[in-house]
Amino acid sequence: MKASQLEMEKFAARTQKSKAALENGKKFIPLGVTSNFRYYPPHPIFVHHASGGRFWDLDGNEYLDHNLCFGVLMAGHAHQEILRAVTQQLEKGTMYGMPYELEQKFAEELCRRFPIDRVRFANSGTEATMHAIRVARGFTGRDKIIKFEGCYHGVHDSVLISYKPPVEQAGDLRNPNMVKASQGIPDGTAINTVPCTFNDLEALEIAFRKNRGEVAAVILEPIPMNIGVCMPEEGYLQAVQRMCKENGALFIMDEVKTGVKLARGGACEYFNVKPDLICLAKAIGGGFPMAAFGGRKEVMEVLDLGIVFHAGTYNSNTVGVAAGYAMLTKVLTDDVYPRLHKLNQILIDGYNDILKKEGLKGYAVGAGVNGTVQFAPRVVKNYRDWLEVDEEMWKVWWYGMLNRGIMTQAYAWDEQWTVCVAHTEADMEQHLAGFREVVPLLHQAQG
Numbered sequence: 226m227k228a229s230q231l232e233m234e235k236f237a238a239r240t241q242k243s244k245a246a247l248e249n250g251k252k253f254i255p256l257g258v259t260s261n262f263r264y265y266p267p268h269p270i271f272v273h274h275a276s277g278g279r280f281w282d283l284d285g286n287e288y289l290d291h292n293l294c295f296g297v298l299m300a301g302h303a304h305q306e307i308l309r310a311v312t313q314q315l316e317k318g319t320m321y322g323m324p325y326e327l328e329q330k331f332a333e334e335l336c337r338r339f340p341i342d343r344v345r346f347a348n349s350g351t352e353a354t355m356h357a358i359r360v361a362r363g364f365t366g367r368d369k370i371i372k373f374e375g376c377y378h379g380v381h382d383s384v385l386i387s388y389k390p391p392v393e394q395a396g397d398l399r400n401p402n403m404v405k406a407s408q409g410i411p412d413g414t415a416i417n418t419v420p421c422t423f424n425d426l427e428a429l430e431i432a433f434r435k436n437r438g439e440v441a442a443v444i445l446e447p448i449p450m451n452i453g454v455c456m457p458e459e460g461y462l463q464a465v466q467r468m469c470k471e472n473g474a475l476f477i478m479d480e481v482k483t484g485v486k487l488a489r490g491g492a493c494e495y496f497n498v499k500p501d502l503i504c505l506a507k508a509i510g511g512g513f514p515m516a517a518f519g520g521r522k523e524v525m526e527v528l529d530l531g532i533v534f535h536a537g538t539y540n541s542n543t544v545g546v547a548a549g550y551a552m553l554t555k556v557l558t559d560d561v562y563p564r565l566h567k568l569n570q571i572l573i574d575g576y577n578d579i580l581k582k583e584g585l586k587g588y589a590v591g592a593g594v595n596g597t598v599q600f601a602p603r604v605v606k607n608y609r610d611w612l613e614v615d616e617e618m619w620k621v622w623w624y625g626m627l628n629r630g631i632m633t634q635a636y637a638w639d640e641q642w643t644v645c646v647a648h649t650e651a652d653m654e655q656h657l658a659g660f661r662e663v664v665p666l667l668h669q670a671q672g
C-alpha cells in the first residue's frame with residue numbers, strides 16, 4: 226500500500242465524526258461542502274471550534290492551524306481586538322445600506338497602505354476582481370483581458386479560464402490555448418480572456434501582439450499562490466507594468482492573497498510596483514467578509530462619472546468594516562510584520578535544512594507570512610513547472626502532518642501555509658518536529 230494511502234486511512238480512523246457529518250450534509254448540500262475547495266478525500270475535517278492559531282475537530286483532535294481559512298486569518302481565530310470592535314458595532318446596527326463615517330476611515334487607511342487614491346468595497350475576492358476588470362474595460366473601452374495559467378481570481382466567468390488547464394489541452398507554453406475551467410461559461414465571455422505564461426515576457430509580448438489594441442487589462446497574482454508559492458523573477462512585475470502602459474492596457478494586481486500579508490502595503494510595497502488597480506480581500510477583513518478594489522484617481526473616476534456601474538447591498542457592511550478597520554489599525558501594527566516574517570523564516574529554513582540533509586526532492590519557499598514546500602524537481606516559475614509537483618509526496622506530507630496535529634495548509638498542492646499573530650516560536654518548532662516524524666514516509670514515497 227502507498228504511504229499516502231496508509232496515512233489517509235489513519236486520518237479516516239481518527240476523524241470518524243467528520244465522516245458521519247459529511248454523509249449527513251450530502252443529503253442537503255452538493256458534495257456536503259459549500260465551496261468545492263473544501264472537499265478532499267476521504268472526507269474533510271469538520272471544525273468544532275477554533276481559537277488563536279489552533280482549531281479542534283468534532284472528534285476532539287487538536288490542530289495547529291496554518292490553513293487559517295485559506296490565508297484569511299493573519300489575526301488568528303477570534304482575535305480579541307476584532308471581536309471587541311465587532312461587538313461594539315453590532316450594538317449600533319448590523320447593516321445600514323447608507324453611508325457612514327467608519328467606511329471612510331477604513332478606505333483612508335487602505336489608501337495610506339497601498340499606492341491607490343480611491344477605493345470601493347465589496348464582499349469577496351471574486352467581486353473585487355470582477356469589478357476591477359469592469360472598471361478597466363470601462364476606462365479603456367476594450368473587452369479583452371490577459372490572465373495567467375495557474376492564477377486564480379475567483380469564480381466569475383471572465384477569470385475561470387486556464388486556471389488549471391489539463392496539459393494536453395493547454396497548448397504551446399509561449400502561446401497557450403484558452404481552456405475553460407468549468408461548464409457554464411459562455412463562449413462569448415471566454416473568448417475575451419487571453420491566457421498567458423507567468424514569468425515569461427516573450428509570452429506576454431505575443432499575447433499583446435495577437436490582440437493589438439484590444440486588451441483592457443492584464444490581471445495577475447504578484448506571487449501566484451494558487452500554484453503553491455511561485456515567486457516572480459526579478460523585475461518581472463515592473464516589466465509587465467511597462468508593457469501594459471506601452472499597449473494602452475491597465476495593470477491589475479490581484480492582492481487577495483498577498484494584500485496586507487506580504488507587507489503592510491502588500492506586494493505593491495514588497496516589490497515596489499504601482500499597478501493601475503489592485504484587488505483586496507481575505508486578510509483585510511480580519512476574519513469577516515470584506516473586499517475592496519482601488520486604483521489611481523483617473524481610473525476610479527469612471528465610477529464618479531457613472532460610466533461604470535458598481536453596487537452591492539452588502540458593500541462596506543458595518544461588521545466587515547469594523548473588523549477590517551480594527552485589523553489594520555489594532556492588529557496589523559508595524560511591529561507585527563518583522564515578528565511574523567521571522568516565524569515564517571523559521572519554517573522555511575527549517576524545512577529546507579531537513580529536505581537538504583535528507584536528500585528529499587523539493588524545496589521550501591515563502592514570503593511575508595506565507596510559504597509552502599514544493600515537492601518539485603526544479604524551482605516552480607509557472608503553472609507548467611508546477612505540474613511536476615510530486616503528488617504522492619505532497620499527500621504523504623499533508624495527511625502525515627494532519628495525523629500529527631498540524632494542518633500545514635489548505636488541501637491540495639496549490640495552496641500554502643499562513644503564519645498568524647497568535648503563533649509562537651514554539652508552534653514553529655512543533656511544526657518542524659512533526660515534519661521530522663514524516664521524513665521516513667517521504668523517503669518511502671520518493672522511492
Ligand SMILES: Cc1ncc(COP(=O)(O)O)c(C=O)c1O
Nearest residue numbers: 349350351377378379481482506
Ligand atoms: C488570488 C485570489 N483572487 C481571488 C480569489 C477569490 O476570492 P473569494 O474566494 O473571496 O471570492 C482568491 C481565492 O482564493 C484568490 O486566491
